Amino acid sequence: MSTGERPPAGDGAGALSALVVLRPAGGASAGPATAESVAAMLPEQAAVAAVRDWFVDHGFDVTAMHGNSMAIQGPAPLFARTFKEAGPPEPGRPLPLELLPDEVSRHIEAIATTPPPDFGPPP
Known part of the structure; x- marks a missing residue:
């Protein structure tokens, strides 16, 4: 584990998670992912x-x-304070980048919470 990374705390009960997608080096969107464009x-x-x-x-x-x-x-509550949300963020909806400092947000393409797993219809 490199400096600054921490393993998830506890069992994650009551925790929210989000995916932070970073901008490519140089800042320009690389378009669709292909074997040739992934780097x-x-x-x-x-x-x-x-x-x-x-x-x-x-x-x-x-x-x-x-x-x-x-x-x-x-x-x-940490997500609510950071992203000025009235309640838990809606799964799948992008979180507002403009609330983050520019020195961080300029490196981020998007942040979105992940929808809960759907294992099919309820019993």
Whole structure:
């Protein structure tokens, strides 16, 4: 685990998570992912460190990078304070980047909570 990353705390009960997608190095969108374009989609390591460190410093658990994204996890009140939400964020809806400082938001393409798993119809 590299500096600034923490494993998820506890069992995750009552915690929310979101996927943070970082901008490609150079900032331009690389378009659809293909075998030829995947390397162009990766963010700069300095951007990864800046985003990861900001979220860790503000109380989130942060996973390692996977491709161009990392996951953040924390209690609902932490998400509400950070993203000025009245309640828990709606699953799948993008979170507002303009509430984050520019030195962090300029590296982020999008942040969205993940919908809960759907294992089919209830019994």
